[in-house]
Amino acid sequence: MFIKKEITKLAFLSRIKLDKEAMEDIPEELESILNYIQKLTDINTEGVDPLFHFPELKNVVRIDKAFEESKEIKDKMMLMGKKKDGYLKVESIL
Numbered sequence: 001m002f003i004k005k006e007i008t009k010l011a012f013l014s015r016i017k018l019d020k021e022a023m024e025d026i027p028e029e030l031e032s033i034l035n036y037i038q039k040l041t042d043i044n045t046e047g048v049d050p051l052f053h054f055p056e057l058k059n060v061v062r063i064d065k066a067f068e069e070s071k072e073i074k075d076k077m078m079l080m081g082k083k084k085d086g087y088l089k090v091e092s093i094l
Contacts, residue, residue, distance in 0.1 A: 007026050011018045018026065069077075082089040 004023065007018070007023060007030075077083065077088070080088050
């Protein structure tokens with residue numbers, strides 16, 4: 001059985017705020033979860049082959065290619081002011 005100190009520590013580590021009502025309910029819930037896990041570990045899986053199903057995954061990517069600047073973009077860049085190496089130069093925000 002869980003004691004209040006353990007539950008308080010678990011709540012602190014998981015950054016969960018628990019009220020008094022939850023503090024009373026949680027020991028039973030944790031005990032139930034641990035009992036279920038114990039049942040799973042007690043199951044005899046001797047001779048049972050593990051099942052693996054890895055779906056075929058494909059990485060969906062696009063071709064990374066540069067585009068040519070249009071006259072419209074060049075004209076807007078001329079109006080923007082400071083530039084360096086083809087990029088807009090802006091004031092630092094930090």
